[in-house]
Amino acid sequence: MTQPKFSIGDIVHHNRFDYRGVIVDVDPEYSGSEAWYEQVAQSRPPKxxxxxxxxxxxxxQSTYVAERHLEPGDSSQQIEHPSLGQFFDRFDGGRYHLRRQQ
Incomplete structure (x- = not known):
């Protein structure tokens, strides 16, 4: 297994579809269905x-993205997404920090 390059809270840029986002979960390898992979993952990134x-x-939107399509994103600007508060409680000017469990 390959060590992930990114962590939860990191801001990334999708180098194929040119969007920014924030990582909310990491799978060490592909964990979706075979049908989804065949239909959506047209570039056939490694599972x-x-x-x-x-x-x-x-x-x-939220997406499920292979590591090879991501690169570090501009972390000086916050992400705008309605679900941010479900995952994170603060932004420190470089990354988001997970909400503390209560």
Missing amino acids: GAPWYHVLVDGSM
């Missing part, structure tokens, strides 16, 4: 490498 759940900036 044995890390995949990320990402909230898309300026959208209500």
